[in-house]
Amino acid sequence: MAVLEIKKYPDDILKKKASEITDINGNIQKLIDDMIETMYKSNGIGLAAPQVGVSKRLIIVDISPREENNSLIVIINPQIVSTEGEVLSEEGCLSLPGFITRLKRNEKVFVKGFDRKGKEIQIETDGLLSRAIQHEIDHLEGILLIDRISPLKRELFRKKYQKIKK
Numbered sequence: 001m002a003v004l005e006i007k008k009y010p011d012d013i014l015k016k017k018a019s020e021i022t023d024i025n026g027n028i029q030k031l032i033d034d035m036i037e038t039m040y041k042s043n044g045i046g047l048a049a050p051q052v053g054v055s056k057r058l059i060i061v062d063i064s065p066r067e068e069n070n071s072l073i074v075i076i077n078p079q080i081v082s083t084e085g086e087v088l089s090e091e092g093c094l095s096l097p098g099f100i101t102r103l104k105r106n107e108k109v110f111v112k113g114f115d116r117k118g119k120e121i122q123i124e125t126d127g128l129l130s131r132a133i134q135h136e137i138d139h140l141e142g143i144l145l146i147d148r149i150s151p152l153k154r155e156l157f158r159k160k161y162q163k164i165k166k
């Protein structure tokens with residue numbers, strides 16, 4: 001396993017729509033293992049393949065406290081089947097270091113996809129897990145947190161980001 005470099009805004013790969021995985025081969029297994037190691041190392045609760053430079057539809061999520069590491073979810077080709085309700089909460093992203101914003105998301109989601117063995121999985125959830133899954137699926141569509149906030153907030157982010165860059 002290896003810790004991968006996390007792509008940061010404004011890397012172009014973060015804006016690309018990721019492609020479906022048609023063969024869960026050894027390369028995908030290695031990618032999953034590396035993403036797991038990278039996520040835990042970065043203290044993230046989720047990671048999408050485009051964030052490590054691979055434009056494929058694969059996400060991992062683990063919202064358990066770090067010392068437990070026992071509720072890891074790997075979803076290949078995730079698909080949101082249905083949603084319910086709305087909830088406002090704070091969110092950050094490993095590709096936008098230091099940026100946290102309040103954001104409306106669906107409260108509940110029903111997600112379908114495949115696990116790393118290729119078995120079909122269905123997840124119905126709410127709370128932080130629902131939010132994390134929606135956030136990671138956004139990455140597969142090339143959508144970042146800053147694409148979901150108001151134009152005014154986005155402008156403030158850009159100005160702040162420019163300052164950090166200098």
Ligand code: NI
Pocket residue numbers: 092093094095135136139
């Ligand atoms: Ni993110």
